[in-house]
Amino acid sequence: MENIIISLKNAIVDFDGEQILKNINLDIIDKQFVTLLGPSGCGKTTTLRIIGGFQQMKSGSLYFNNKDITKLPPHKRQVNTVFQKYALFPHLNIYDNIAFGLKIKRLSDKEIKSRVQQTLELVNLIGFEKRSVQSLSGGQQQRVAIARALVNRPKVLLLDEPLGALDLKLRKGMQIELKNIQQELEITFIYVTHDQEEALTMSDTVVVMNDGIIQQIGTPIDIYNEPKNAFVADFIGDSNIIDGIMRKDFLVDFAGNSFTCVDSGFEKDELVDVVIRPEDIKIVPQAQGKLTGVVESVIFKGVHYEMMVESSGYEWKIQSTLHENVGSLIGMNIEPMDIHIMHKMEDKL
Amino acid sequence: MKSKILSIPYIIWMIIFTVIPLGLVIFFAFTTQSGEFTFSNIVAMNDYLDVLFRSIEFSVIATIICLILGLPVSYLISRLARGKQGTMLMIVILPMWINFLLRTYAWMTLLEENGLINRFLGLFNVGPFNLINNSGAVILGMIYNYIPFMILPLYSVMTKIDESVVEAAQDLGCSGFHIITRIILPLSKQGISTGIITVFVPSVSTFIISRMLGGGTNDLIGDIIESQFLGNSYNPHLGSAMALVLMVIVILIMSLFNQFGSEEAVI
Numbered sequence A: 001m002e003n004i005i006i007s008l009k010n011a012i013v014d015f016d017g018e019q020i021l022k023n024i025n026l027d028i029i030d031k032q033f034v035t036l037l038g039p040s041g042c043g044k045t046t047t048l049r050i051i052g053g054f055q056q057m058k059s060g061s062l063y064f065n066n067k068d069i070t071k072l073p074p075h076k077r078q079v080n081t082v083f084q085k086y087a088l089f090p091h092l093n094i095y096d097n098i099a100f101g102l103k104i105k106r107l108s109d110k111e112i113k114s115r116v117q118q119t120l121e122l123v124n125l126i127g128f129e130k131r132s133v134q135s136l137s138g139g140q141q142q143r144v145a146i147a148r149a150l151v152n153r154p155k156v157l158l159l160d161e162p163l164g165a166l167d168l169k170l171r172k173g174m175q176i177e178l179k180n181i182q183q184e185l186e187i188t189f190i191y192v193t194h195d196q197e198e199a200l201t202m203s204d205t206v207v208v209m210n211d212g213i214i215q216q217i218g219t220p221i222d223i224y225n226e227p228k229n230a231f232v233a234d235f236i237g238d239s240n241i242i243d244g245i246m247r248k249d250f251l252v253d254f255a256g257n258s259f260t261c262v263d264s265g266f267e268k269d270e271l272v273d274v275v276i277r278p279e280d281i282k283i284v285p286q287a288q289g290k291l292t293g294v295v296e297s298v299i300f301k302g303v304h305y306e307m308m309v310e311s312s313g314y315e316w317k318i319q320s321t322l323h324e325n326v327g328s329l330i331g332m333n334i335e336p337m338d339i340h341i342m343h344k345m346e347d348k349l
Numbered sequence B: 001m002k003s004k005i006l007s008i009p010y011i012i013w014m015i016i017f018t019v020i021p022l023g024l025v026i027f028f029a030f031t032t033q034s035g036e037f038t039f040s041n042i043v044a045m046n047d048y049l050d051v052l053f054r055s056i057e058f059s060v061i062a063t064i065i066c067l068i069l070g071l072p073v074s075y076l077i078s079r080l081a082r083g084k085q086g087t088m089l090m091i092v093i094l095p096m097w098i099n100f101l102l103r104t105y106a107w108m109t110l111l112e113e114n115g116l117i118n119r120f121l122g123l124f125n126v127g128p129f130n131l132i133n134n135s136g137a138v139i140l141g142m143i144y145n146y147i148p149f150m151i152l153p154l155y156s157v158m159t160k161i162d163e164s165v166v167e168a169a170q171d172l173g174c175s176g177f178h179i180i181t182r183i184i185l186p187l188s189k190q191g192i193s194t195g196i197i198t199v200f201v202p203s204v205s206t207f208i209i210s211r212m213l214g215g216g217t218n219d220l221i222g223d224i225i226e227s228q229f230l231g232n233s234y235n236p237h238l239g240s241a242m243a244l245v246l247m248v249i250v251i252l253i254m255s256l257f258n259q260f261g262s263e264e265a266v267i
């Protein structure tokens, strides 16, 4: 059985009478890389702050290894944080910033020195020891923030968009680094991002949040292939979301046509969201297509082309390695297994 | 070129209000009544060394107490919600709008033998205590009058300390005590040294407060200087010499303090 290291139960947080977290339940499995993913303002930082001990809940409780730590002050928690705004100590140089936690723990100077050195190496900042915080670029400061938390080898590391200020290349490199560090040191990572690609490539478990509610918890593959609702489908990769009617098991109507699908268990004639990934729509000659449409725009995206196609009152996004000319009439086919049927979300956003 | 023109009013101001008065003080300090050069005024300071040392002692004590009181007060104000910070600062500054003679009279009526405090204690059959006409009352008067000069510079640096930096320290294992010694104090260094100077300088040249609350036996160098100009022992030459010596001592103490200041506040 996997060991649950952190468990958040029925967490509710209010700011100025507005509910920001609406009954969050979250179990974090020990030694896993868990990502909180969601749009800006959905409550990711707030959730992390509860675990770090900086945010009081209106109601709810927090357990660490089955011990209730709801009321435990931050400095007594075996958790370290990489803050979204870095929060480096402006009066200390880079070495002393990173050594700060170890000095508080009264480790020997020798031990502190070797650990700081090792961590500086990890984040690629050798030679920056004597520099002041103010003299560093945003990305360098961010790496100091990572080092300052990581050097303590906490049981759980909370990272709030730790790579947000880095350029794409450095970010990719750091993603791999962080993942390696996490696996090598066997630290539980709770990682906040709003970059879905980052979440999918790094995580063991992804927690998709929106509007203070957890939408779905699962492995990256589950989340991508079996999104629970249209929000998750849309947020994880691009999606076409079309209104449909479930006629009976394995048969759905949308865009003026009936399609066989692989979903069942819906009510007869239930209004549903039909989700189709842009790469799952096959372009065929007009006569062979179940749907037909007019190409409205084509954008080159590097690996593929992205086309917007107008068909039966919807804008369809299609990704393909080949492209059609703007204005041309095309046919479109969709395999049954690529048609994902979802219940309409109870509260429309 | 433009900057030169802009600096003219400032230069005129400096000449009228700083250079000329300072020149006059120096001139008076080194001349006799008939205008001849002399050191006798400076030498005469010897008779007042005890008063001078008392002034320094009292103002050092007052400055230290202002710092000890000012640090927590300023920190608490700086952590309040933005709107409330203004109100609290207002309360700190408000007494300064009242003439300082009146403020000191108010303390007299509080501290007197049959003043408010002793009468209140009398209700419980305690006292009366001797609260006025001693050195403690003079130091209290200094603290009361000058503590805003400590709180304001402290507040202005502390309000710039980002709450997230305090949280980061907590996150890394700092309890309350370590947050104060490792984060708040080092980051307030600039305010601490400004506050010490702005309290110490007026304290060491305090007058009247010492006479009103000290009962005549705790006169400070400021009182002696004042009496050389306005009192019955009229002698502006001696008064100028005293003022000059006091100024030199203050400058020496301050530059000494600044030498240490850079390392001292780290703790």
Ligand SMILES: Nc1ncnc2c1ncn2[C@@H]1O[C@H](COP(=O)(O)OP(=O)(O)OP(=O)(O)O)[C@@H](O)[C@H]1O
Pocket (backbone or CB within 6 Å): A015, A016, A020, A038, A039, A040, A041, A042, A043, A044, A045, A046, A047, A084, A194
């Ligand atoms: N101290 C506060 N007072 C009032 N409202 C707050 C406070 N902190 C956060 N909020 C609100 O709570 C909501 C959630 O904020 P949170 O910082 O958790 O979002 P987030 O998911 O981390 O977003 P981002 O990706 O932009 O960092 C936001 O609407 C925010 O405005």
Ligand SMILES: [Mg+2]
Pocket (backbone or CB within 6 Å): A044, A045, A046, A084, A160
């Ligand atoms: Mg955030």
